[in-house]
Amino acid sequence: MAKKYFITTPIYYVNSVPHIGTALTTLAADVTARYQKMRGREVFFLTGTDENGTKVKEAAEKAGKDPMAFVDEISAKFREIWPGLYIEFDDFIRTTEPRHFATVQEFFRILQSKGHIYSGTYEGWYDVGSETFFKETDLVDGKSPDGNEVRWVKEDNYFFRMSAFADQLLAHIEANPKFILPESRKNEVVSFIKQGLRDVCISRTNPGWGIPVPGDESQVVYVWFDALINYVAATGWPKPGWEAYWPAEVEWMGKDILTRFHATLWPAMLMGVGLPLPETLVGHSWLLMGGEKISKSKGNVVAPLDLAKELAERSGCSDAVAIDAVRYYMAAILPIETDAVFTNDEFDRKYNNDLANDLGNALNRSLAMSHKFVGGAIPDAAVEAQAVEAVALAKSRYEAAMADFRVNDAADAALGVVRFLNKYIDTRAPWALAKAGDPALPSVMRSMLTCLRAAEGLIRPIMPKTADEVASQLGLPALTDWDRIGDESSLPAGVALLQPKPIFPRLDLTKKDEPKKMEPTKTQTPTPKPALTPDEPAIEISIEEFAKVKLKVGRVLEAEPVEGSDKLVKLQVVIGSDRRQIVAGIRKNYTAEDLIGRQVIVCVNLKPAKLRGVESQGMLLAAIDTDGGAILLQPEREAPEGAGVR
C-alpha cells in the first residue's frame, strides 16, 4: 500500500470552541490536504478532541454531568463544526476511544521495557488549566506563567527520561532543515534544548478519569503524554498497517504548543519507542485581534462562521461563497513567522479587492465578452504565449510555497493569475479586436479563459465552493487534477459558457461612520512601561494610585545567601511589629554582614513571590547603579521602627 500523505492538527481540548485562531490551524491543514489530493496523493487528514485531563472531569462535575456524557456532547459539537468551514478531515480521533487507550498503553509499556521510564516522587506545582507542571521559579505571582491557578502536588509518579534524548534530538533537527518550521521557531527550539531537557513526569494519581498506567491502576497517564500519542493511535499502531500512515508528513499547530511539546517531548517519546519522527512540524504564529492575542476572557474572539454569516448578509453573496471568503482571508494572511492582525476593515477590503474586483469581475467580464464576441463558446484557437507563461509562473510559485507550507504565499500566487488576466485584457482589448475584425480575437479569448480555468484550479484548495462555481460558469466539470492546471485539455473547445453571474457581490464600504459590529472590543493599549531615564517623561499617576504602594521603614535582622544562587540574599526584616522574609538580588553589592542591622525602605504590599523557591514577601527599594548594581535606600537618619514612607 502506498504511503498516505498524513496531515494532523492538534487535538482540541473539549472545553473550548473553535474560534478564528484554532480555525486557522485547521484550515491550514485542510488547504494542505486538498492541495495534496489534487496532486494525486492519497491523504489522511486527522483532527480530533483531547478529553482526558483532570480539568475535563472537573468541568463535567461542575456541569453536573457524567464525564463520558459530557465529552460525548462537546466532542460531537466540535466534530460538526469543521465541515461548516468545508474542512474535510478523514479521521476524528477522541482520546477517550479504546483505540487510543490501547496505543497509549502499548507506547507506555515499550518505553518502560526499554528503561526510559522510572518512578520517582513528584513534588511541585501543577496547573490544571493547561495540564502543565511548573517549577517554583516558573510561577508568576503565585500563578502559572499563563495566569492560571496552580496547586501543590506531591505524589509518586512515573517519569520519562526525556533528558536522555537531547543530543539525538538536536542532531535530528540539524540534519532535517524542514523538521521545524518556520526557521525562527526552529532556532528557539534548538536553544531550548541546548539549555538541557529535564525528565518529565508522565503520570498522575488516578482521579477516576483518564488512561490507566499499564500495570498500575493507581495512576493515569499525564494528559500531554497521552494527547500526543493520538497521532500514532490514529494509524492503528502497533497493529499491522500503520506504516501506510506513519510518519506524518506535516503536523500543524500554533506556536504555543510547538517548543515544549511537539518539538521536544513528542519526538523524544517517538525516539524512545523507536518510531520515526514526523517530517515537518509547522508552528504558525497568532492572528491578533486589534493587537491582542485571541482570548475568550478578553471577549475578542471572532467565530469564523459568524464572520461568514455576517458577510453573506452584508454583501448578498451565498453562504458557501462567504465561507470560502473567510477561508481565503485566513489563508491569505496566515501568519507563519510573525503575528498578524485581524481587522474587519482589512477583511472587507480583501473581499472587495481580491475576490469581488479581481477574481469575480475577471470571470464576469471574460464571460460577457465571450458571449458578445465569440458566440459564448470556448474558442478553438492557440493560447498566447504570455498567458501560458503567466499560468506556469503562478503554478510554480504556488508549488514552491506549498512545499514550505507557506499557505499565504500560495494564496497570493493563485491571485497572481487573476491580476495578470486583468492586465492582459486591458492590453489586448478584445473589444477593439472585435470592432476591427482582428483574427487574433479567438486566441485572446481562449487565453483569457485559460487563465480563469487555471485560477479555478489554483484557488480550489483554498476556496473549493468558489472553484466549483467558476467551473460551472465556464460550463466545465471541476478541475481537480493538479497536473491539468494550465493544460490545453482542461479547456475543450466548443463548450458552451454560461451567462455570467456575480459570485462576490461588492460590499459598499463608503459608509465609514457606522461602527462595525464585529470590531474587537478592545483596541490595542500599549503596556505602560516605567520611565527609567530622566529625559523620558514618566507616565503620570494620580495621588490615589501612588497611595496604593505601601512603603515602610524596616530593619534587617538576619541575612543569608540563597542557596544555589549567586545574586539572591534572603533577609528577615522587622517592620514595626511585623516581620517579613524578603529575597533581594543585591549580593553583588552587599554582603550579608553589610545588611544586618541596616534600616531599609520596604514595599510591604507587593504580592509575595517565590524566587529560587524561596518566598519573598516584599521588596527593598534601591537606586540602580550605572552598572545595574543596587544602591539601597536608607533613611537619612534613624527613623522610628515601622514608620510609613511617602
Added chain:
RNA sequence: GGCGGCGUAGCUCAGUUGGUUAGAGCGAACGGUUCAUACCCGUUAGGUCAACAGUUCAAAUCUGUUCGCCGCUACCA
C-alpha cells in the same frame, strides 16, 4: 540578565550568495479604458532602507555600538 529576531514608502509587508535609478499590495492623487460587479489598466509616493561608526571599489544586505519593538529563556522583585 542571557539567546534570537525585527525596525524598509501614510498602512501591511517583499527584498536571493553585498553591485547600475530600493520593490509589491492597500490607501490617496491624476490620467486612460469601456468588455465587466462605478470595475479594470497606467502614472504619481521624491522613502536619510531606526541612529551612529566601520569593512569594501561597492551595503537595506557584512561588523560594532546605541535606541525601540517582539519572541524564547532565566538565580528580575
